[in-house]
Amino acid sequence: MEFKLNGRSILYDGNLDLDLLTYLREEANILSPKNGCSPQAACGACTVDLNGKTVLSCVTKMSKVADGTVTTIEGMGQYRQDVFANAFVEKGGVQCGFCIPGIVVQANSLINRNPEPTWDDVEKALTPNLCRCTGYKKVIDSILYAADAIWREEEIPPPTSDGKVGSRHPKYDAQKLVLGQHEYTDDIRIEGMVHGALRFSDHPRAKVLSIDSSEAEKMDGVIRVFTADDVPGERTIGLIREDWPLMIAVGETTRYVGDVLASVVAEKETQARAAAAAIKIEYKVYEPLTDMHAAMQPDAPKIHEAGNILSKSITSRGAVTEGEA
Ligand code: FES
Ligand code: FES
Known part of the structure; x- marks a missing residue:
C-alpha cells in the first residue's frame, strides 16, 4: 500500500x-x-x-x-x-x-x-x-x-x-x-543497538511454579532470554531495607504485578515485547494483600520475610510548656 x-x-x-x-x-x-x-x-x-x-x-x-x-x-x-x-x-x-x-x-x-x-x-x-x-x-x-x-x-x-x-x-x-x-x-538510537522487554507477573501475589521460555527463544530476532537463574550473586535492592528482588525466581512468590520474572533481548523492540509475552509461566495464585490495615494483622500473610511493618514511629501530642517542665 x-x-x-x-x-x-x-x-x-x-x-x-x-x-x-x-x-x-x-x-x-x-x-x-x-x-x-x-x-x-x-x-x-x-x-x-x-x-x-x-x-x-x-x-x-x-x-x-x-x-x-x-x-x-x-x-x-x-x-x-x-x-x-x-x-x-x-x-x-x-x-x-x-x-x-x-x-x-x-x-x-x-x-x-x-x-x-x-x-x-x-x-x-x-x-x-x-x-x-x-x-x-x-x-x-x-x-x-x-x-x-x-x-x-x-x-x-x-x-x-x-x-x-x-x-x-x-x-x-x-x-x-x-x-x-x-x-x-x-x-536514543545507537548503531547496533538491541532492545529489551520485561515479562512482569500476571498476578500480584502468586508462587512461580515454572518459567518456560523455550518458544520465546526461537522467535524472530530474539537474542537471549534472562531469568533470575542468570543473575549471579545478590538479586535484591532497596533504599530502607534491601527487600526488593530485581527478578523473581521459580519457587518464589510475587509481591505485586510489577515484579519481573524474565527479560528478553531482541533486535527490535516489537520482537522483544512479543517474545516476553510468549514466555509461559505457571503460578499458584494467592489472594493479594491490598490493604495496609489488613497487612498489619498478626495473621496476615508475610509479604516480606521480616514482616509487613517497615518501621514504627510514635508521636505524642500535648502542651509544649508541660513537655518543657
Ligand atoms: S511539559 Fe512535561 S508532561 Fe507536559
Ligand atoms: S502513547 Fe499515549 S495516547 Fe498514544
Whole structure:
C-alpha cells in the first residue's frame, strides 16, 4: 500500500496490523511522536495528523493509513515550527516537554480548522492530551499566542534575555523540547543497538511454579532470554531495607504485578515485547494483600520475610510548656 508521510510518498509492504506510532519511531525514525502510554490511548503524546484530522498513532493501525497523508511536526514546515517553538518558550508553556509535540500537532490541526480559536476551543481540542508537569494554562496561552501570529502571518522572535540576575530568562534550549527534537531515553538510537522487554507477573501475589521460555527463544530476532537463574550473586535492592528482588525466581512468590520474572533481548523492540509475552509461566495464585490495615494483622500473610511493618514511629501530642517542665 501507499501513503504520504510529511510530503514524501511511501510504499509500505509491512504488517498492516502494526501501529502507526511504532512504524514512525522504529521504521521511519521520526521521533517527535512520543510513546507515553502505548497502546492505552490515554495520554495523547503520540498524536499525529492523518488526512487533516488528529489521531492517536499508538492505536492507529497501518491499514488505516493506506492512501492517506500523515503529518508529524517534522512535516509541518519551518514557519509553523518556529512559531510554535517560540510561542511555547515565550509563554512558559513547556517544562519536561514530553507531552508538547502531541499538543503542538493538536493545536496545529485546530488552527487549520479554526484560525481564530478561543480559550474554550483550545481547551476542548486538548481533551485527549495530558500534560503532567506544565499544567494547561500556560499551554493554552502559548497556543493562543501562536494562533494569533499565524492569523496575522507574523513571526514570533526567539525569546531573549539580558542574562542578569533578577530578569526573566527563556528556558534553555526549550525550542527543541517543543518540536520533539530533545533526546529522551526512548529516542536514543545507537548503531547496533538491541532492545529489551520485561515479562512482569500476571498476578500480584502468586508462587512461580515454572518459567518456560523455550518458544520465546526461537522467535524472530530474539537474542537471549534472562531469568533470575542468570543473575549471579545478590538479586535484591532497596533504599530502607534491601527487600526488593530485581527478578523473581521459580519457587518464589510475587509481591505485586510489577515484579519481573524474565527479560528478553531482541533486535527490535516489537520482537522483544512479543517474545516476553510468549514466555509461559505457571503460578499458584494467592489472594493479594491490598490493604495496609489488613497487612498489619498478626495473621496476615508475610509479604516480606521480616514482616509487613517497615518501621514504627510514635508521636505524642500535648502542651509544649508541660513537655518543657
Ligand atoms: S502513547 Fe498514544 S495516547 Fe499515549
Ligand atoms: S511539559 Fe512535561 S508532561 Fe507536559
